[in-house]
Amino acid sequence: MQGYRQDLAYIHDVGFTDFARNAAPGLLNILKRKHVADGLVVDLGCGSGRWTAQLIRAGYHVWGVDQSRAMIRLARGNAPRSKFKIGSLLRVELPRCDAVTSTGECLNYTFDERNSHAALLRLFRRVYRALRPGGVFVFDIAEPSRIPKTPERKWTEGRGWAILVHIEGNRSQKFLRRRIVTFRKLGSSYRRTCETHSLRLYRAQDLIRMLDRCGFRARQLSGYGSFRFPPGIAGVLAAKP
Ligand SMILES: C[S@@+](CC[C@H](N)C(=O)[O-])C[C@H]1O[C@@H](n2cnc3c(N)ncnc32)[C@H](O)[C@@H]1O
Structure with a gap:
């Protein structure tokens, strides 16, 4: 099943990128505070590349992944200096990197029917292996609420x-x-x-326990900096020691 086909991708890009725009300053601040001031950021579910473009402007290299061909076409226009891949974030091989981000509840969608606790645990292990020591994984997810x-x-x-x-x-x-x-x-x-x-909705605390089992030091976020999450959304910051 494919989602965000041509018209919805376009409408998301022109009308629904407030979340990515408002999250960007706080997210950039989190990376800096965690001493990830440059290097490669992998953005899982990069959508039309609005957050990717902010990362590029801040001096990072970016590799964006999204299952939607239409989103990636827009992302190539919005962030031409990034690299992109069309594919499922639950399956792609991740390059060695300094940070991994995923904004806008991308880990919840079931476009890839494998989405489950077990598939996320496998993803967390892959992210852990891909990150350099000291690297961070930051994401937000939709909870049952x-x-x-x-x-x-x-x-x-x-x-x-x-x-x-x-x-x-x-x-x-x-x-x-x-x-x-x-x-x-x-x-x-x-x-x-x-x-x-x-x-598929997940509780942040369950995912934090899974991240800890992979070796991360993880904690819940109620926002990205001064940008507070809307009800039912929780953030997670996981650092590789
Ligand atoms: C709500 S949009 C958020 C886009 C962008 N991160 C942002 O904050 O504006 C969710 C994105 O996740 C992508 N997505 C959902 N499931 C995915 C999967 N299994 N693999 C790759 N991308 C996925 C969708 O195609 C869509 O672009």
């Missing part, structure tokens, strides 16, 4: 586009589903597309 009490419908529009989202989930099964309908103006008409995104 991300599920609304009753199903929600949201509507957002911008110049030449509109998006409708129906959100529902099951707390005991720890999943969230977003049914997304997009309209994008092409010439004098609008193209309608649909995508369904399923997210």
Whole structure:
């Protein structure tokens, strides 16, 4: 299953990159405080490359990975000096690096149907092996509290586009589903597309225990610097000793 096809990738890039933009100053500060002032950052689920572009501006090299061909096409335009790969973050081989980031609940999506605690544990081990000693892994994830009490419908529009989202989930099964309908103006008409995104929800504390088992020293974050996470999102900072 592929997600973020052409129109949703475009709409995400023009209308929904606030999270990446607001997170950037705090994330850069975390890297600096952890003495990762330069070198290679691997960005898992890089999307359209807005965070990647900030890293490049701050002097890092970046290798971005995303399963969406459309997102990577946008990322190549937004951050032309980075390297990108189309593929699943749960399967790609990681290069030797100084930091690994993943912003915007990328570790929750089930576009790769392997997504599970076991697959994340394998990913954490690969990240640990790829990082140099002193390197850091920073990410945010959606927790079960991300599920609304009753199903929600949201509507957002911008110049030449509109998006409708129906959100529902099951707390005991720890999943969230977003049914997304997009309209994008092409010439004098609008193209309608649909995508369904399923997210497997994880508790940050469970992932922190898994990271510790891999050798990391991990702790929970309530934001990236002064940028506080919205309800149901938690951050994790894991350092390789
Ligand atoms: C909400 S977007 C966030 C994008 C970007 N990190 C940001 O903060 O703007 C989630 C991204 O994760 C990517 N993604 C989800 N599951 C993935 C997987 N298994 N492998 C690679 N990319 C994945 C999606 O294609 C999408 O670009």
